Amino acid sequence: VSAAALWQLGAVEAAAAVREGSATPSDLLAASLERIDAVEPELHAFVEVNRDGAARQAEELDCEAADGRFRGPLHGVPIAIKDIFDVEGLPTGCGSALYEGASPARVDAVVVERLRAAGALLVGKTVTHELACGVYSAPTRNPWDTSLTCGGSSGGSAAAVAAGAVTAATGSDTGGSIRIPASVCGIVGIKPTYDLLSRQGVAPLAWSLDTVGPLARSVDDAALVLEGMLDAAGRARVGEVWPIPLLELAGTVVGVPADGILTQVEPSVAAAFVQACELLAAGGATIVPVSIPELEETLPIEFAIVMAEAASYHEQALRQNDGAISDGIRTLFRAGALLLAEDYLLAQRLRAGICRAVERCFSEHWLDALVAPTLPLAGYGHGDSAVSIDGVDEAIADATVRTTAPFNLTGSPVVSVPAGLTDAGLPVAVQFVGRAFGEARLLSLARAYEELRDSRAFDERHPIHRSTL
Amino acid sequence: VNDVEATRLLALARGLIWTTEEAQAVHDQLAGIRAGLERARATMDVGGEEPASGSAPERAGR
Numbered sequence A: 001v002s003a004a005a006l007w008q009l010g011a012v013e014a015a016a017a018v019r020e021g022s023a024t025p026s027d028l029l030a031a032s033l034e035r036i037d038a039v040e041p042e043l044h045a046f047v048e049v050n051r052d053g054a055a056r057q058a059e060e061l062d063c064e065a066a067d068g069r070f071r072g073p074l075h076g077v078p079i080a081i082k083d084i085f086d087v088e089g090l091p092t093g094c095g096s097a098l099y100e101g102a103s104p105a106r107v108d109a110v111v112v113e114r115l116r117a118a119g120a121l122l123v124g125k126t127v128t129h130e131l132a133c134g135v136y137s138a139p140t141r142n143p144w145d146t147s148l149t150c151g152g153s154s155g156g157s158a159a160a161v162a163a164g165a166v167t168a169a170t171g172s173d174t175g176g177s178i179r180i181p182a183s184v185c186g187i188v189g190i191k192p193t194y195d196l197l198s199r200q201g202v203a204p205l206a207w208s209l210d211t212v213g214p215l216a217r218s219v220d221d222a223a224l225v226l227e228g229m230l231d232a233a234g235r236a237r238v239g240e241v242w243p244i245p246l247l248e249l250a251g252t253v254v255g256v257p258a259d260g261i262l263t264q265v266e267p268s269v270a271a272a273f274v275q276a277c278e279l280l281a282a283g284g285a286t287i288v289p290v291s292i293p294e295l296e297e298t299l300p301i302e303f304a305i306v307m308a309e310a311a312s313y314h315e316q317a318l319r320q321n322d323g324a325i326s327d328g329i330r331t332l333f334r335a336g337a338l339l340l341a342e343d344y345l346l347a348q349r350l351r352a353g354i355c356r357a358v359e360r361c362f363s364e365h366w367l368d369a370l371v372a373p374t375l376p377l378a379g380y381g382h383g384d385s386a387v388s389i390d391g392v393d394e395a396i397a398d399a400t401v402r403t404t405a406p407f408n409l410t411g412s413p414v415v416s417v418p419a420g421l422t423d424a425g426l427p428v429a430v431q432f433v434g435r436a437f438g439e440a441r442l443l444s445l446a447r448a449y450e451e452l453r454d455s456r457a458f459d460e461r462h463p464i465h466r467s468t469l
Numbered sequence B: 001v002n003d004v005e006a007t008r009l010l011a012l013a014r015g016l017i018w019t020t021e022e023a024q025a026v027h028d029q030l031a032g033i034r035a036g037l038e039r040a041r042a043t044m045d046v047g048g049e050e051p052a053s054g055s056a057p058e059r060a061g062r
Helices: A011-020 A025-043 A051-066 A110-117 A155-163 A179-184 A219-229 A232-238 A267-282 A293-313 A315-320 A327-338 A341-365 A396-402 A439-452 A456-461 B003-013 B020-044
Strands: A046-049 A078-082 A121-126 A145-149 A168-173 A188-191 A211-216 A253-257 A286-290 A369-373 A386-389 A392-395 A414-421 A427-433
Touching: A011 A025, A011 A051, A011 A219, A025 A046, A025 A051, A025 A078, A025 A121, A025 A155, A046 A155, A051 A121, A078 A155, A110 A121, A110 A168, A110 A219, A121 A155, A155 A168, A155 A179, A155 A211, A168 A179, A168 A188, A168 A219, A179 A188, A179 A414, A179 A427, A188 A219, A188 A439, A211 A219, A219 A414, A219 A439, A253 A267, A253 A341, A267 A286, A267 A369, A267 A414, A267 A427, A267 A439, A286 A341, A293 A315, A293 A327, A293 A341, A293 A396, A293 B020, A315 A327, A327 B003, A327 B020, A341 A369, A341 B020, A369 A439, A386 A396, A392 A396, A414 A439, A414 A456, A427 A439, B003 B020
Parallel strands: A078 A121, A078 A168, A253 A286, A253 A369
Antiparallel strands: A046 A121, A168 A211, A188 A211, A188 A414, A369 A427, A386 A392, A414 A427
């Protein structure tokens, strides 16, 4: 395999290349760094590229591979880490002036430790929207169109993966922060079931909603990285998620929202979604229209919980240094500091109502999964604050979160998969929502869809196939 | 004392020193969230129900 092609390999291919001896971890690192050098001046996806640390790690992995010893399924695979996860020896900046000059972390976050144990080669840390609380992730740009944002809050991770700088990356998702950037950057994002993966060593935004997970360029690649992030307790709950179990679409039942906030999307998104549903039906899945009116109430519930929990976590900063937090986030956190306990508890009780409604929908229709557009819109600019969808004006933050946050409230596992391009050539995506801890079956379904999809136009325009952005 | 001033004083009592303009922004944010929660309560009728215990997935029926 030539060095020029190595950065284009997915996680599964890269791991196989190391096992087969056609590439060493150092080869993969060199290719990744070469790609970073080519795209990063325009992409701005990294807060730190850990060249020395990664080189030392690659040498160790090289020696082990040469002896036929492989740490785990990710031996030598280049991966980036969102800058809210602790990585031993590197500061955790959280995209915030609050943490300027922070000391290097003394230990890895638990999932980072797991990735290291699985053999992952940690290339660097990626840009996050400030405090993981936003959908822009400046200064990172979208590799499909560098005039647009990469989404957020795991925007640096998504942009780095989409551009081929790394094979995969970690992200976190409190209201959509893995799925939003995955959708606008044309890659796969997995938000696992709440509590499946440890959050220890990951800076919280709102701990009753926060979930960590992988971003990669295919369902298979994302599943492999998820497998590497699982500990024994997690694996006991979901079984092996990679290799992804085979699934016959015939006999599966997929719920499709018939009305409400999951259907209020731009025409280009609606067209791609209809096509996805037709493909699933043609593949043998039974498509069932469903209605979950309770989801209309998602936004105030989500925001009340986020603001209260974030205010609690950042209490000291709010008292002593809140000038270091940017205006919009500061106002949100300040409001959280004054939110009454009864308001917070009302939000949690309403959340329980949404959980019951979604569970009822799954049970009544015997659903294997619910499928919906990941986002109601395609790409948006750094300066865009509002959008008009279906004749309704709404804030970008509301528009992006209203289709993703319902499943943070329920804690459900979700896989976002690219579903094609708009006429303007921007990616759109569909999300598959499963039952709690049903990751293996959900990934099977997502991959079955991925295989059915006609991705020629998508592949042709993908940044991974361009030598520069 | 109007609502915005009350917000500013409430913050002050908690050691948070804000200008009237800052208190206005927080007041507006809180008012929007509370209105949304009340709308949701009217729609979903959670009155009288005890919150479920456990993690979100457990509440989702597992």
